[in-house]
Amino acid sequence: xxxxxxxxxxxxxxxxxxxxxxxxxxxxxxxxxxxxxxxxxxxxxxxxxxxxxxxxxxxxxxxxxxxxxxxxxxxxxxxxxxxxxxxxxxxxxxxxxxxxxxxxxxxxxxxxxxxxxxxxxxxxxxxxxxxxxxxxxxxxxxxxxxxxxxxxxxxxxxxxxxxxxxxxxxxxxxxxxxxxxxxxxxxxxxxxxxxxxxxxxxxxxxxxxxxxxxxxxxxxxxxxxxxxxxxxxxxxxxxxxxxxxxxxxxxxxxxxxxxxxxxxxxxxxxxxxxxxxxxxxxxxxxxxxxxxxxxxxxxxxxxxxxxxxxxxxxxxxxxxxxxxxxxxxxxxxxxxxxxxxxxxxxxxxxxxxxxxxx
Amino acid sequence: xxxxxxxxxxxxxxxxxxxxxxxxxxxxxxxxxxxxxxxxxxxxxxxxxxxxxxxxxxxxxxxxxxxxxxxxxxxxxxxxxxxxxxxxxxxxxxxxxxxxxxxxxxxxxxxxxxxxxxxxxxxxxxxxxxxxxxxxxxxxxxxxxxxxxxxxxxxxxxxxxxxxxxxxxxxxxxxxxxxxxxxxxxxxxxxxxxxxxxxxxxxxxxxxxxxxxxxxxxxxxxxxxxxxxxxxxxxxxxxxxxxxxxxxxxxxxxxxxxxxxxxxxxxxxxxxxxxxxxxxxxxxxxxxxxxxxxxxxxxxxxxxxxxxxxxxxxxxxxxxxxxxxxxxxxxxxxxxxxxxxxxxxxxxxxxxxxxxxx
Numbered sequence: 001x002x003x004x005x006x007x008x009x010x011x012x013x014x015x016x017x018x019x020x021x022x023x024x025x026x027x028x029x030x031x032x033x034x035x036x037x038x039x040x041x042x043x044x045x046x047x048x049x050x051x052x053x054x055x056x057x058x059x060x061x062x063x064x065x066x067x068x069x070x071x072x073x074x075x076x077x078x079x080x081x082x083x084x085x086x087x088x089x090x091x092x093x094x095x096x097x098x099x100x101x102x103x104x105x106x107x108x109x110x111x112x113x114x115x116x117x118x119x120x121x122x123x124x125x126x127x128x129x130x131x132x133x134x135x136x137x138x139x140x141x142x143x144x145x146x147x148x149x150x151x152x153x154x155x156x157x158x159x160x161x162x163x164x165x166x167x168x169x170x171x172x173x174x175x176x177x178x179x180x181x182x183x184x185x186x187x188x189x190x191x192x193x194x195x196x197x198x199x200x201x202x203x204x205x206x207x208x209x210x211x212x213x214x215x216x217x218x219x220x221x222x223x224x225x226x227x228x229x230x231x232x233x234x235x236x237x238x239x240x241x242x243x244x245x246x247x248x249x250x251x252x253x254x255x256x257x258x259x260x261x262x263x264x265x266x267x268x269x270x271x272x273x274x275x276x277x278x279x280x281x282x283x284x285x286x287x288x289x290x291x292x293x294x295x296x297x298x299x300x301x302x303x304x305x306x307x308x309x310x311x312x313x314x315x316x317x318x319x320x321x322x323x324x325x326x327x328x329x330x331x332x333x334x335x336x337x338x339x340x341x342x343x344x345x346x347x348x349x350x351x352x353x354x355x356x357x358x
Numbered sequence: 359x360x361x362x363x364x365x366x367x368x369x370x371x372x373x374x375x376x377x378x379x380x381x382x383x384x385x386x387x388x389x390x391x392x393x394x395x396x397x398x399x400x401x402x403x404x405x406x407x408x409x410x411x412x413x414x415x416x417x418x419x420x421x422x423x424x425x426x427x428x429x430x431x432x433x434x435x436x437x438x439x440x441x442x443x444x445x446x447x448x449x450x451x452x453x454x455x456x457x458x459x460x461x462x463x464x465x466x467x468x469x470x471x472x473x474x475x476x477x478x479x480x481x482x483x484x485x486x487x488x489x490x491x492x493x494x495x496x497x498x499x500x501x502x503x504x505x506x507x508x509x510x511x512x513x514x515x516x517x518x519x520x521x522x523x524x525x526x527x528x529x530x531x532x533x534x535x536x537x538x539x540x541x542x543x544x545x546x547x548x549x550x551x552x553x554x555x556x557x558x559x560x561x562x563x564x565x566x567x568x569x570x571x572x573x574x575x576x577x578x579x580x581x582x583x584x585x586x587x588x589x590x591x592x593x594x595x596x597x598x599x600x601x602x603x604x605x606x607x608x609x610x611x612x613x614x615x616x617x618x619x620x621x622x623x624x625x626x627x628x629x630x631x632x633x634x635x636x637x638x639x640x641x642x643x644x645x646x647x648x649x650x651x652x653x654x655x656x657x658x659x660x661x662x663x664x665x666x667x668x669x670x671x672x673x674x675x676x677x678x679x680x681x682x683x684x685x686x687x688x689x690x691x692x693x694x695x696x697x698x699x700x701x702x703x704x705x706x707x708x709x710x711x712x713x714x715x716x
Contacts, residue, residue, distance in 0.1 A: 075708060082702045167707050174705070223581065225615075250615070257583075257612045308699045308706050315710035320678045341666045344440045347532070348666050349525050350433060352673035 041073050045080045051118075051180040053152055060154060063171045078171050081178035086304070088177045089291055090184045092198040094224065095208030100234045101187055104208055104274040106142045111280045112183050113150040120152045120181040121145070124169050124188045124198055152181060163318045166197045170311060173201065199227045200310055203300060204287050207231045209251070211244035211271075226258060229290060230268050232283055237273035244271045263299040265290055329358060399431050403438045409476075409538040411510055418512060421529045436529050439536035444662070446535045447649055448542045450556040452582065453566030458592045459545055462566055462632040464500045469638045470541050471508040478510040478534040479503070481545040482527050482552050510539060521676045524555045528669060531559065557585045558668055561658060562645050564588045567609070569601035569629075584616060587648060588626050590641055595631035602629045621657040623648055687716060 047055030062074040095101050109119045121142075145151045154172065173184050186202055188194045199205050207228040225231075231251050236244035251269040261267070268286055272279025294300040324330060337351035346354075405413030417439075420432040453459050467477045479500075503509045512530065531542050544560055546552045557563050565586040583589075589609050594602035609627045619625070626644055630637025652658040682688060695709035704712075 078705060079703075079708075082705065086702070171705065171707070223584065226581065226584075254612055254615050257608070305700060309696060311706035312695065312699065312709050315707055316682065316713060317675075317679055319710070319714050320682055321675055324674065324678055337670065338667060341670065342663065344444070345437075347436060347440065347529065348669035349529070349673055350437075351670050352677070355670075355674060356677050 041076050045077055048077070048081060048175060048179045049084060053179065056152065056175055056179045057154075059175050060172050063175065064168050074171070078174060081175055085174040085177040088173075088182045088184050089204065089287065090173060090186065090202040091287060092186045092188070092195075092202035092205040093208060094188050094195050094198065094206070095234075097189060099208045099210050100274055101189075101208055102142055104232070104234055104272070104280075105185060105187060106145045107274040107277050107280045108283065109142075109145045109151055109185065110148065111277075111284060113145075113148050115284075116150075117183045118150045118152075118181045119145075119148075119183045119185065120154070120173075120176040121185045121187065122154050122169055122172055122176070124165055124186060124194050152176065152179075161318070161322075162193055162197055163315065165194075166201070166311075167315070169197075170201050195224055195227065200307055200314075203294070203303065204229050204290055206283070209233050209247065210235055211240055211247040225254065228255075228267055229261075229263075229265055230270065230283070230286055231255070232279075233269070233271045234274055236271040236279065237276050241271075247271075263290075263294050263303070264297055265293055265299075330355060333358060399434055403435055406435070406439060406533060406537045407442060411537065414510065414533055414537045415512075417533050418530050421533070422526050432529070436532060439533055443532040443535040446531075446540045446542050447562065447645065448531060448544065448560040449645065450544045450546070450553075450560035450563045451566060452546050452553050452556065452564070453592075455547055457566045457568050458632055459547075459566055460500055462590070462592055462630070462638075463543060463545060464503045465632040465635050465638045466641065467500075467503045467509055467543065468506065469635075469642060471503075471506050473642075474508075475541045476508045476510075476539045477503075477506075477541045477543065478512070478531075478539040479543045479545065480512050480527055480530055480534070482523055482556055510534065510537075519676070519680075520551055520555055521673065523552075524559070524669075525673070527555075528559050553582055553585065558665055558672075561652070561661065562587050562648055564590060564641070567591050567605065568593055569598055569605040583612065586613075586625055587619075587621075587623055588628065588641065588644055589613070590637075591627070591629045592632055594629040594637065595634050599629075605629075621648075621652050621661070622655055623651055623657075688713060691716060 044055050044059055048059055059074065059077050062070045062077065065071065065074070093101060093105065105121055109121060112119045142153060146153055169186065173186070176184055184202075186198050188198045205227050207224060207230070209231055211233050233244045233247050233251070248269045248271050255267045255269065258267075270279060270282050270286060272283060274280065291300065294303070325334070333355055337346065337355060340346040341348055341351055402413050402417055406417055417432070417435050420428045420435065423429065423432070451459060451463065463479055467479060470477050500511060504511055527544065531544075534542055542560075544556050546556045563585050565582060565588070567589055569591050591602045591605050591609070606627045606629050613625045613627065616625075628637060628640050628644060630641060632638065649658065652661070683692070691713055695704065695713060698704040699706055699709055
């Protein structure tokens with residue numbers, strides 16, 4: 001158990017500098033003329049399928065690597081793991097900083113491992129290249145969960161583009177599932193389009209909120225409320241209980257105004273105090289209720305197929321766009337055409353035609 | 359005045375069959391060895407700039423044509439008109455069928471022409487290829503506005519893609535503005551992504567609603583409420599006045615929960631009876647208030663520049679995607695890759711890579 005914790009902390013530490021370290025280990029291995037650090041791919045696959053989290057961590061590091069050999073290996077591992085993935089519930093959790101995401105995930109995760117679940121906690125944070133991993137960075141707030149042998153915590157994948165980060169996270173989900181994790185939690189702070197990305201890779205999307213006087217939705221980006229399957233008002237303890245209950249009424253009313261979801265699930269609002277471990281059971285029961293409903297009406301599988309198609313199309317479109325707009329001639333001409341539009345010398349459509357012809 | 363009406367009705371009639379008629383006139387002109395039917399482009403431009411609506415109608419027909427010569431002419435006309443466009447307020451109006459859009463636009467338009475405004479009413483209806491122009495098709499409901507010499511009503515542009523329809527509408531807006539129309543109303547029934555398209559080409563976006571017991575937002579697509587600058591509850595007359603007032607309270611509360619808009623405009627709710635011509639003035643005053651605010655804080659011009667850039671990028675992206683996905687080999691392989699994803703033999707990302715390499 002203690003060893004497990006140390007291992008996890010070591011991995012987290014390593015994660016922060018993973019790119020340089022990988023490069024480093026490669027140059028060392030090149031010097032030695034062999035690749036001692038990289039275990040045999042088939043062995044790694046077997047270990048993952050046996051639930052070995054050291055092997056899982058190594059595979060994730062390969063997934064996150066930019067080295068072409070690592071990518072090739074990662075793809076082979078993912079392909080082998082694919083038939084064993086998919087048996088899980090994937091839960092997305094978002095909320096503004098300070099809402100108590102870490103405390104909530106710790107209490108929620110402990111509750112689940114107590115029920116015999118195997119819980120993987122991942123994060124999407126496209127800004128982490130700048131902030132050096134603000135999410136899940138401070139592990140001291142999840143110290144109980146870190147010690148838990150049925151929990152696996154992995155700091156955010158980093159990357160320049162949300163697409164890249166999303167891909168790494170999606171592949172990590174598959175690896176975790178193949179390693180036997182049946183509950184996957186994806187956390188995001190909601191920078192840029194990250195909630196949309198998370199929403200497109202989970203079964204259930206949970207928005208954490210704080211009770212406050214009025215202006216309940218301040219600080220939440222447009223569209224987030226509509227994506228939520230549940231709004232959980234955290235820190236409902238002490239003097240906060242009354243405002244939390246009021247906020248619950250207000251959110252329930254707001255949610256009621258939205259059109260019905262494709263899942264036929266009516267989003268729910270609940271209150272909890274992760275700190276005092278209250279209301280966490282309710283959240284899990286709500287998710288079970290959602291799972292039962294959507295498995296009965298077949299939305300669950302339908303949605304996963306839809307998400308697969310979404311990521312296929314999304315990846316292609318992102319690549320087409322990036323190939324086009326990163327072309328140096330296009331870059332120069334785009335600027336010029338925008339100037340012509342502003343000075344009313346051309347229309348956006350003629351400008352587009354001109355650029356496409358280049 | 360009567361002549362004007364007849365002319366408009368003739369144009370509307372013509373519109374429904376505009377494509378075949380154009381083809382026809384070309385073959386006739388070819389037989390005659392000259393293009394009598396098509397007036398000189400420069401003359402047409404001058405007439406448009408002088409506010410001649412017959413010339414305006416002809417130019418719009420050129421914009422809507424698929425004939426390459428017409429497209430060339432249309433582009434020349436648009437280019438010449440561009441410096442004279444932009445001086446208007448563009449208002450988008452959406453609402454489910456039966457909400458009374460035509461009646462509202464008639465009352466609203468009459469109010470505006472009464473104030474000395476020149477009003478152009480256009481429509482976006484991507485489904486009109488199927489329904490043969492459901493929007494603005496039944497002119498009998500706007501018969502007063504049709505007679506008004508300061509109003510110009512043009513049925514929806516048709517087309518296979520929303521992108522194409524949007525382009526035609528955007529270009530028609532410019533032509534109308536160059537012809538001196540200072541208030542442009544764009545109507546949509548909200549099929550597919552048409553509200554988003556309309557929202558991206560107007561200054562002010564208005565959602566028409568009916569009062570109903572509970573479930574106020576039923577039938578409205580997700581995201582529409584967030585786009586609205588105003589919700590106007592129509593048919594607030596007779597027994598409907600009380601429910602309309604209740605709905606107003608409910609919507610105001612819901613709108614209050616949304617985060618602040620970039621425009622700093624706080625969306626408003628008002629009630630009206632277009633049939634009894636009540637509350638229409640309030641709507642216009644609200645729009646004037648919006649215009650004053652956003653011109654003061656410079657959001658008005660900022661948003662138009664943003665919209666120009668949006669259409670430039672949007673057009674390019676649509677074309678890149680359509681070139682890719684309409685490729686026959688890609689079509690075949692895409693189907694196969696989707697099958698491989700469903701049978702867990704590949705991931706969406708590997709499938710995307712494979713398709714992009716083709």
